[in-house]
Amino acid sequence: MKSIPAVVYREYLLRTTSLTWLFFDLFMPLIYLLIFGIGFDRALSEGIMMEGQLIPYNEFFLGGILAMTSFGIGMNTSYGFFMDRDNGIFYEHLTYPMTRGEFLLGKVLFNCVIATVAAIIALGLGSWILGISLSVAHLPLVFVGIIIGTAGWFFFLMIFALRIRRNDMYNTIINLLYFIMLFASSLFYPLDLLPSWLTTAALINPVTWQADFLRYFTIGVGDLPQIMLQSVYFLIFLAVSFYAGTVIIRKIA
Amino acid sequence: MKSHYAIEVVNLTKMYTPRGKPSVHALKGISFTVEPGAIFGLLGPNGAGKSTTIKILTTLTPPTSGRAVVNGFDCLHQPLETRRSLAVVLQQNAFELYLTVLGNLRTYARFHHIPRKEADRRITEVLDQFGLYDERYTHAIDLSGGMRRRLQVAKAFLSGKPVIFLDEATTGLDPINRRTTLSAIREQASKGSTIVLTTHLLDEAEDLCDRLVIVDHGNIIAEGDLHEIKRLGVPAYTLNLIFRNVSPQTLQFLKAQNPLHFKHNDTAADITLQRSHQQILDIIGELDRHHDLVHFEVHTADLEDVFIDLLSRQKEEPV
Structure with missing residues (x-):
C-alpha cells in the first residue's frame, strides 16, 4: 500500500499547482451556483414546487451543484488520464513498483479528498452568501454521497480515457456525456416538470440518483424511499464501473 | 531456484489479435540470457519484436507463452516484484508535462520509494550528470525534445535499480546530448546495473554492448558478443x-x-x-x-x- 501516498502526491502536485486544474476542480460548479443559480432564483421568484412544498431555487440547486462537483472532478481526472496516455507517462506509471489497484486507489482517494474540499466550499458559500439553510445533522451523509459519487464517476469516466485513442473523439464523447448527463437529470430542475421521455431518461441517469440523494440530505426535501432505492442503483453503477475500469487497465498495454 | 542471470527469456511468444484484423505474431519463441552487470543490445529492424520484448520484461504486457524472468522474478506471475527490480525508459516520450524537472524527479523518487534525503542526493547527481541543473525549475512542457529525453533517462538512472531498460533512449538526441547519455550508460553499468538497450544506431550498440541479439520478424537471427556477431556475416x-x-x-x-x-x-x-x-x-x-x-x-x-x-x-x- 505504500505506493498510494506517491500517487496522491503526484495528483496533488499536478492538480494544485495549476490554476487551470484548480479552477475546474474547485470553482467551476460555484460559478454555476453563484451566477446561474442566482439568475434562476430571481427568475423563479416564487420557488420550485417539490414534494408539495415551495422551495427557493438556490436551495433546490445546491444538491445539483454538489453532484456536478463530483461529476466534474471525475471528468477532469478522466481528461488527465487521457493526457497521460497521450504523452506516454501513463505507460511509464504501469512499470512502477506498485499494483494497478494501488494506482487506482491513490487516484480515487485524491479525487474524493478534492471533491470533499469543493463540497465544503460550495456548502459554505451556499449557506453564507445565498442564505441556504442546511440540514446540519445530515451533513455527514452529504459527504458520504460526495465520496461515493466521486468514486463512481472516476471509474466510469476513466473507461473512456483508457479506451479512446483519438483526442477529437475523446473530447466529443466527453462533452456529449457532460451535456446529456447533466441536463437530462434532476440536477437543474425537478423531473416532474419534464416531458415523460426526458423524465424516463433522467430516472436512469446516475446524476439524478446522486443529485436527489444530496438534495435530500442538504435541505431535507425528496422522496426518501425512492432516494434509498436510487442509492442502491448508484452502488451497482459504481461496482460495474469499477469492474470494467480494472479489467481495461489490466489489458491496456 | 532463483536464476543467476539478470534476465532470462525462454521460448517467449507474443501474439496480438487486434479486433477485425489478422493476428500478429510479434514474437515466435525467442530465448536469451543476460548476465548481471552487462550491457545487452537488442537490435532489429522496425517491427522485429524488440519493443514487444521490452514490454513483456517490464510487465506492460503478458507473454502468450514462454517465460520471462527479471532479477529472479517471473514477469507474469510476480509482476510487482519484477517492477521493483527495474527501471525503464520507454520508446515514446514519458514525463509529467506540467511539472518542473525537479517535480518530475521528486515524483519519480517517491514512486520508487526512495527516502527523501537519499532522493535529494541522487537528484542532484543526475541533474549534474545530464546537464539539467539549470533547467530544474523549468516545466517539462517547456523543455526541448532533447532535454525531455535526457530527463527521461535521468529518471531511470535516479532509481538505482539493478536492471534498466532503455528503449531507443538516444533517439532524437543531438550528438552532444547523445554522448552525455552514452557516458551515463557506461557509468551506470560500471556501478553494477544490468542494462538492456534497443537502438537503431548500430555504432552505439557496437560501442556499448557486451552482448547482442538481432531480432527479425519475431525470431532471433544472431546472438553473441560483437566479434561473434561479425563472424556470422560474410567477411x-x-x-x-x-x-x-x-x-x-x-x-x-x-x-x-x-x-x-x-x-x-x-x-x-x-x-x-x-x-x-x-x-x-x-x-x-x-x-x-x-x-x-x-x-x-x-x-x-x-x-x-x-x-x-x-x-x-x-x-x-x-x-
Missing part, C-alpha cells in the same frame, strides 16, 4: 585508399568489385567489399601495381554491414 572489409590521381580506369576497376559502399574524390576512395582477406590483399596488390596507389588502410566491416547482410540473408532464407 567484409572497408578500404580507405589514397591515390596520386583517381583515374577513370581506377574507378571502373573499383566499381567492378560490386562494393557494398563506395565513395571517392579526385585522390581518395573508400570502398567496402565482401571478400576473404586474401582476396582483399589481391585487390590491394592490383591497385598498387596498376593504379597509382599511395596509401591504404583496411578495417573490418562495422556492425551495420553485418546487420544488413544478416537481414538480407534472412529474407532469402527465413527461419
Whole structure:
C-alpha cells in the first residue's frame, strides 16, 4: 500500500499547482451556483414546487451543484488520464513498483479528498452568501454521497480515457456525456416538470440518483424511499464501473 | 531456484489479435540470457519484436507463452516484484508535462520509494550528470525534445535499480546530448546495473554492448558478443585508399568489385567489399601495381554491414 501516498502526491502536485486544474476542480460548479443559480432564483421568484412544498431555487440547486462537483472532478481526472496516455507517462506509471489497484486507489482517494474540499466550499458559500439553510445533522451523509459519487464517476469516466485513442473523439464523447448527463437529470430542475421521455431518461441517469440523494440530505426535501432505492442503483453503477475500469487497465498495454 | 542471470527469456511468444484484423505474431519463441552487470543490445529492424520484448520484461504486457524472468522474478506471475527490480525508459516520450524537472524527479523518487534525503542526493547527481541543473525549475512542457529525453533517462538512472531498460533512449538526441547519455550508460553499468538497450544506431550498440541479439520478424537471427556477431556475416572489409590521381580506369576497376559502399574524390576512395582477406590483399596488390596507389588502410566491416547482410540473408532464407 505504500505506493498510494506517491500517487496522491503526484495528483496533488499536478492538480494544485495549476490554476487551470484548480479552477475546474474547485470553482467551476460555484460559478454555476453563484451566477446561474442566482439568475434562476430571481427568475423563479416564487420557488420550485417539490414534494408539495415551495422551495427557493438556490436551495433546490445546491444538491445539483454538489453532484456536478463530483461529476466534474471525475471528468477532469478522466481528461488527465487521457493526457497521460497521450504523452506516454501513463505507460511509464504501469512499470512502477506498485499494483494497478494501488494506482487506482491513490487516484480515487485524491479525487474524493478534492471533491470533499469543493463540497465544503460550495456548502459554505451556499449557506453564507445565498442564505441556504442546511440540514446540519445530515451533513455527514452529504459527504458520504460526495465520496461515493466521486468514486463512481472516476471509474466510469476513466473507461473512456483508457479506451479512446483519438483526442477529437475523446473530447466529443466527453462533452456529449457532460451535456446529456447533466441536463437530462434532476440536477437543474425537478423531473416532474419534464416531458415523460426526458423524465424516463433522467430516472436512469446516475446524476439524478446522486443529485436527489444530496438534495435530500442538504435541505431535507425528496422522496426518501425512492432516494434509498436510487442509492442502491448508484452502488451497482459504481461496482460495474469499477469492474470494467480494472479489467481495461489490466489489458491496456 | 532463483536464476543467476539478470534476465532470462525462454521460448517467449507474443501474439496480438487486434479486433477485425489478422493476428500478429510479434514474437515466435525467442530465448536469451543476460548476465548481471552487462550491457545487452537488442537490435532489429522496425517491427522485429524488440519493443514487444521490452514490454513483456517490464510487465506492460503478458507473454502468450514462454517465460520471462527479471532479477529472479517471473514477469507474469510476480509482476510487482519484477517492477521493483527495474527501471525503464520507454520508446515514446514519458514525463509529467506540467511539472518542473525537479517535480518530475521528486515524483519519480517517491514512486520508487526512495527516502527523501537519499532522493535529494541522487537528484542532484543526475541533474549534474545530464546537464539539467539549470533547467530544474523549468516545466517539462517547456523543455526541448532533447532535454525531455535526457530527463527521461535521468529518471531511470535516479532509481538505482539493478536492471534498466532503455528503449531507443538516444533517439532524437543531438550528438552532444547523445554522448552525455552514452557516458551515463557506461557509468551506470560500471556501478553494477544490468542494462538492456534497443537502438537503431548500430555504432552505439557496437560501442556499448557486451552482448547482442538481432531480432527479425519475431525470431532471433544472431546472438553473441560483437566479434561473434561479425563472424556470422560474410567477411567484409572497408578500404580507405589514397591515390596520386583517381583515374577513370581506377574507378571502373573499383566499381567492378560490386562494393557494398563506395565513395571517392579526385585522390581518395573508400570502398567496402565482401571478400576473404586474401582476396582483399589481391585487390590491394592490383591497385598498387596498376593504379597509382599511395596509401591504404583496411578495417573490418562495422556492425551495420553485418546487420544488413544478416537481414538480407534472412529474407532469402527465413527461419
